[in-house]
Amino acid sequence: MEQAVEAVGLEKRYGEFEAVRGIDLTVRTGEIFGFLGPNGAGKSTTISMLCTLIRPTGGSARVAGFDVTTQRDAVRRHIGLVFQDTTLDTYLSAERNLRLHAELYGVPRGLLDDRLRSVLEMVGLWDRRSHKVRTFSGGMKRRLEIARGLLHSPRVLFLDEPTVGLDPQTRSSIWRYIRELKEAEDITIFLTTHYMDEAEYCDRIAIMDSGQIIALDTPEALKAGVGLDRVRIETDDHPAAIAALSSLFGVTATVSEGAVTFGVPNGEHFVPRLFAEFPLPIRAVNVARPSLDDVFLSYTGSTIRDAEASSAEKFRSSAFVRMGRR
Numbered sequence: 001m002e003q004a005v006e007a008v009g010l011e012k013r014y015g016e017f018e019a020v021r022g023i024d025l026t027v028r029t030g031e032i033f034g035f036l037g038p039n040g041a042g043k044s045t046t047i048s049m050l051c052t053l054i055r056p057t058g059g060s061a062r063v064a065g066f067d068v069t070t071q072r073d074a075v076r077r078h079i080g081l082v083f084q085d086t087t088l089d090t091y092l093s094a095e096r097n098l099r100l101h102a103e104l105y106g107v108p109r110g111l112l113d114d115r116l117r118s119v120l121e122m123v124g125l126w127d128r129r130s131h132k133v134r135t136f137s138g139g140m141k142r143r144l145e146i147a148r149g150l151l152h153s154p155r156v157l158f159l160d161e162p163t164v165g166l167d168p169q170t171r172s173s174i175w176r177y178i179r180e181l182k183e184a185e186d187i188t189i190f191l192t193t194h195y196m197d198e199a200e201y202c203d204r205i206a207i208m209d210s211g212q213i214i215a216l217d218t219p220e221a222l223k224a225g226v227g228l229d230r231v232r233i234e235t236d237d238h239p240a241a242i243a244a245l246s247s248l249f250g251v252t253a254t255v256s257e258g259a260v261t262f263g264v265p266n267g268e269h270f271v272p273r274l275f276a277e278f279p280l281p282i283r284a285v286n287v288a289r290p291s292l293d294d295v296f297l298s299y300t301g302s303t304i305r306d307a308e309a310s311s312a313e314k315f316r317s318s319a320f321v322r323m324g325r326r
């Protein structure tokens with residue numbers, strides 16, 4: 001069976017700046033594939049190249065079997081898009097928006113009514129089909145966009161940050177639809193997110209940082225690869241605690257978010273030893289299995305949140321320099 005997405009050395013440069021640095025990637029037909037990374041990592045740029053919205057400056061990619069540079073129309077006919085900014089006509093009804101899209105994509109008339117009903121039912125909007133979109137909440141609009149993206153039965157559905165800006169309840173309902181979709185349709189879903197918890201729902205994820213894929217596997221395998229549980233302890237004397245941890249157990253600890261933090265291979269076996277042998281009072285202890293944030297941390301040395309904060313900082317200081325130069 002052909003792969004849903006295949007990229008080889010895919011690259012996008014803006015002048016000197018390499019937004020995407022020659023990535024290799026294969027997405028299997030039928031999987032939910034997530035692209036995870038901090039703001040500015042290159043996720044949207046990659047997805048835009050795969051959707052033929054921007055042209056690569058190097059490498060190649062095929063989507064649904066078609067080349068994104070030389071067979072752009074064929075790629076477009078076989079994909080659905082849901083992007084961050086809404087492109088719905090809010091003065092029209094939900095159904096009208098979908099019918100316009102169907103015309104654009106040449107959905108056969110004989111199939112349209114059934115298809116319209118099935119996608120609107122899938123996202124729970126069949127009863128609201130005749131309402132104007134401007135009366136819809138943010139979550140309903142996003143669901144309608146997902147329905148629209150599916151209307152022409154695409155082979156690959158691209159979702160760029162499908163839940164950004166939505167409240168937690170709406171986010172989880174969007175995810176319910178995405179998972180149901182995978183059961184109901186013969187489709188591959190390729191999405192970007194910077195929410196760790198959402199990446200957990202994907203069959204496989206690629207973690208992206210500074211234009212490169214730094215890890216690619218199932219969420220479980222990536223977390224298992226970290227190999228260490230994270231232990232956090234609160235004490236009255238952090239430097240003494242760090243020294244004791246090093247001399248007694250040979251672990252290297254640091255202070256993170258106000259607690260002494262370190263990794264050990266088997267957290268639940270380590271904690272009883274800690275209480276038995278540790279020379280200082282322990283006020284609180286917390287043990288956690290590795291998260292995807294720990295995966296990111298182990299590859300890049302910083303958390304996704306820190307990476308985003310530092311890229312925002314870089315942006316602010318370059319804006320400041322630009323302003324100063326005026």
Ligand SMILES: Nc1ncnc2c1ncn2[C@@H]1O[C@H](COP(=O)(O)OP(=O)(O)OP(=O)(O)O)[C@@H](O)[C@H]1O
Pocket residue numbers: 014017019037038039040041042043044045046194
């Ligand atoms: N048209 C452009 N010209 C110059 N630089 C660009 C352009 N588009 C994107 N970039 C830069 O490319 C880098 C990657 O951007 P991209 O939007 O792909 O990141 P992202 O991972 O999708 O982040 P976000 O979640 O914020 O969209 C960023 O540093 C961005 O500033």
